Amino acid sequence: MISNQVLQTTIDGLKNITRIDFGVIDTEGKVLAGTFAEAERYAEPAVAFVESPADSQVVSGCQFFKVFDEQQMEYILLAYGDSDDVYMIGKIAVFQIQNLLVAYKERFDKDNFIKNLLLDNLLLVDIYNRAKKLHIETDVRRVVYMIETSHDKDGNDLDHVRGVFEGKNQNFVTAINEKNIIVVKEVEASETAESLHRTAEVIYGLFRGDRSVHVAYGSVVNEIREVSRSYKEARMALDVGKIFFEDHNIIAYATLGIGRLIYQLPIPLCKMFIKEIFGSRSPDDFDEETLTTINKFFENSLNVSETSRQLYIHRNTLVYRLDKLQKSTGLDLRVFEDAITFKIALMVVKYMTYMESLDY
DSSP: OOOHHHHHHHHHHHHHHHOOOEEEEETTSOEEEESSGGGGGGHHHHHHHHTSSOSEEEETTEEEEEEEETTEEEEEEEEEBOSHHHHHHHHHHHHHHHHHHHHHHHHHHHHHHHHHHHTTOSOHHHHHHHHHHTTOOSSOOEEEEEEEOSSOOOHHHHHHHHHHHTTSTTOEEEEOSSSEEEEEEEOOTTOOHHHHHHHHHHHHHTTTTOTTOEEEEOOOBSSGGGHHHHHHHHHHHHHHHHHHOTTOSEEEGGGOTHHHHHHTSOHHHHHHHHHHHHTTOOGGGSOHHHHHHHHHHHHTTTOHHHHHHHTTOOHHHHHHHHHHHHHHHSOOTTSHHHHHHHHHHHHHHHHHHHHHHHHO
16 A cells, blocks of 8 residues: 555645646545645545446546556545546546556565565475566575664654665565564675675665664575575674674674674573683673773783783783683683683673573
């Protein structure tokens, strides 16, 4: 069904061209759009016109037309005036609205197909059959971008993204739930990881730097049946990004690193791992100074001199802190294997904390 806003825009445009007032009323007598205030008084005659066998008639100086979607009547169009010119222009307006109905139905069919494709709700044979009927190419390279906001999205957000990406090549934009918008974008063979990231920046820019907005994207796939995989990757990137890349509003599946593996671990196994490494303690139990020292040490690739310089402390002070940490945990962060174990443990605790917050 066409939105009232689109109907209003359509008849506003027709009035600007023809200087004739129009109105659109549904089959129950509700005025959906109009360019003249008197449209309301034609609501009751319009309901009576629905039962009439005629496709058009004149009532109180106004032309009435029936607008059909295939064999189903959708609207009554009013064209104010009773001359032959008004009749002709009214028929043109009916033709325009019926074409809009066809276009919107095609969009709905494609939108429904893309949603089911993303969610793996289609058999393989159905994917190719429906794609052929909808004139969607099956062997185009594509990537899925997922946009999430902290607030319930409105139609303006979706239309804004569609205005940028739909209608170009084989791109599709849909809403998968109340807070997520999905862009299935065609990718040229020459596009690189950098160009994919620039597209994500363009999407993020549509929301004017809103820090509550996150954009994630999956891998490029070569066939339409693989689009759901790129979608799942984008969804995972969105979740993993919230855990391990809090400062990033744009995250790619390809950059998740070890966080992707940790995210797929069962919580009981994580708890067992932390207990084996720290016993009854947890990295969360360390004081702020120790955690700051550890994180800065990792940031500087285990370089003692650079870490002490950035922390504005003497090298011996840093060595003392690392020795103290070694005594309490048995792990020496200056040894690569111990550092890796400790880094993974920190990430596992972060993952467990995030998952527990979702439970509440």
